Amino acid sequence: KPLALPGAHVVVTGGSSGIGKCIAIECYKQGAFITLVARNEDKLLQAKKEIEKHSINDKQVVLCISVDVSQDYSQVENVIKQAQEKLGPVDMLVNCAGMSLSGKFEDLEVSTFERLMSVNYLGSVYPSRAVITTMKERRVGRIVFVSSQAGQLGLFGFTAYSSSKFAIRGLAEALQMEVKPYNVYVTVAYPPDTDTPGFAEENKTKPLETRLISETVSVCKPEQVAKQIVKDAIQGNFNSSIGSDGYMLSSLTCGMAPVTSITEGLQQSRFRTSLGKSEGLMAPGSNQLGQVVAPPVTQDAGPPSRGPHSTHPRPGAPERHHCSTLVFLNCRPTWHGNPQWLPSTTEVVTMGLFRTIALFYLGSFDSIVRRCMMQRAKSEVADKTA
Numbered sequence: 001k002p003l004a005l006p007g008a009h010v011v012v013t014g015g016s017s018g019i020g021k022c023i024a025i026e027c028y029k030q031g032a033f034i035t036l037v038a039r040n041e042d043k044l045l046q047a048k049k050e051i052e053k054h055s056i057n058d059k060q061v062v063l064c065i066s067v068d069v070s071q072d073y074s075q076v077e078n079v080i081k082q083a084q085e086k087l088g089p090v091d092m093l094v095n096c097a098g099m100s101l102s103g104k105f106e107d108l109e110v111s112t113f114e115r116l117m118s119v120n121y122l123g124s125v126y127p128s129r130a131v132i133t134t135m136k137e138r139r140v141g142r143i144v145f146v147s148s149q150a151g152q153l154g155l156f157g158f159t160a161y162s163s164s165k166f167a168i169r170g171l172a173e174a175l176q177m178e179v180k181p182y183n184v185y186v187t188v189a190y191p192p193d194t195d196t197p198g199f200a201e202e203n204k205t206k207p208l209e210t211r212l213i214s215e216t217v218s219v220c221k222p223e224q225v226a227k228q229i230v231k232d233a234i235q236g237n238f239n240s241s242i243g244s245d246g247y248m249l250s251s252l253t254c255g256m257a258p259v260t261s262i263t264e265g266l267q268q269s270r271f272r273t274s275l276g277k278s279e280g281l282m283a284p285g286s287n288q289l290g291q292v293v294a295p296p297v298t299q300d301a302g303p304p305s306r307g308p309h310s311t312h313p314r315p316g317a318p319e320r321h322h323c324s325t326l327v328f329l330n331c332r333p334t335w336h337g338n339p340q341w342l343p344s345t346t347e348v349v350t351m352g353l354f355r356t357i358a359l360f361y362l363g364s365f366d367s368i369v370r371r372c373m374m375q376r377a378k379s380e381v382a383d384k385t386a
């Protein structure tokens, strides 16, 4: 059953900026009471003012509490207690506080690994640990973790960041298995690069390779990311991703992630919609080094009508389901168990296609790395001769 946001208490860590702020706004617009958690008090008050502009009734409240979520569990526990005293038990916790630092493995300080692990990982453990008992007792709750596409695959420059975002997934999978019988649902979001103050900050020190690789997929608006996350959290979907590349990444890296909702299977319809917009995967263009990074298979830019997701059967093909959500749902009708556990032929074919596309991406990432290396070698020679 979807969580009803009107009157619900939503705690958003990292709610004073970027994606977290947009999530808070999205929930507030739907009638929730909000607690914002972050360190800087000025930013918190600023965000509170901005969020309050979107109120839909005069009872709604935005509470701000300043704390570092990565430092001391008892502090975080206290903050949650304060929030619950003022606004009642937490219905939804969004762990969005986080940061990114990139650089080559040997250039990153050892302390950076510790820092990212404590902010991104422990900073998600502490608030979750502080709300879980009450959620289980009440048989109500949503816990959202904000990972990243870089939490689904490791990329050049992200040795410290990716590992801290991968850790979140292990936590989330194990936790979901524990709390599902108590009607508490966990969501992990894997956003792509998103236009936020944090992203601008990160870009100041990003290695060229990391930037070029990231540029093969487009930058998202935080409002769009927030909308998707809130929607998936309300539904209780374990996975939350954006766009056609996000969908493919999630399919390819799903491992044995829990299937918490039938509507998750319906993501197929979303995939078709995002392909139709011909963004991301279909129009990556070329990068700074003048090299086309689009995998060859996507060059014709016409998969919505010709890809394996077409709802129109090829001429002469036997007619199958007239279901737009073909991939996950065309299970054999004689199957008496949960149809979700049985892959269809279409799904098997689709996964093969995704894997093939992924190999093209990986190939283009390798050549970006190689070209950057050669470019550097060249300019070093030029510097010496000059």
Ligand SMILES: NC(=O)C1=CN([C@@H]2O[C@H](COP(=O)(O)OP(=O)(O)OC[C@H]3O[C@@H](n4cnc5c(N)ncnc54)[C@H](OP(=O)(O)O)[C@@H]3O)[C@@H](O)[C@H]2O)C=CC1
Pocket (backbone or CB within 6 Å): 013, 014, 015, 016, 017, 018, 019, 020, 037, 038, 039, 040, 041, 043, 067, 068, 069, 070, 096, 097, 098, 099, 100, 119, 123, 146, 147, 148, 149, 190, 191, 192, 193, 194, 195, 196, 197, 198, 199
């Ligand atoms: N933007 C992007 O491209 C992507 C971002 N993400 C993830 O989404 C999340 C939000 O990112 P984004 O909106 O860009 O980030 P911003 O830097 O814009 O916002 C980060 C928020 O987290 C708070 N915060 C940071 N560290 C702490 C801490 N130790 N304790 C409490 N609060 C903290 C900040 O407030 P304050 O500094 O005052 O504490 C701020 O409110 C992060 O986890 C990020 O890794 C994932 C994929 C892509």
Ligand SMILES: CCCCCCCCCCCCCCCC(=O)[C@@H](N)CO
Pocket (backbone or CB within 6 Å): 099, 100, 147, 148, 149, 150, 155, 191, 192, 193, 194, 198, 199, 202, 213, 214, 216, 217, 245, 248, 249, 252, 354, 355, 357, 358, 361
């Ligand atoms: C078949 C599948 C193909 C998929 C291709 C995937 C391409 C991946 C590019 C990933 C860009 C990294 C995003 C990290 C965002 C982030 O977390 C930071 N911006 C944080 O601030």
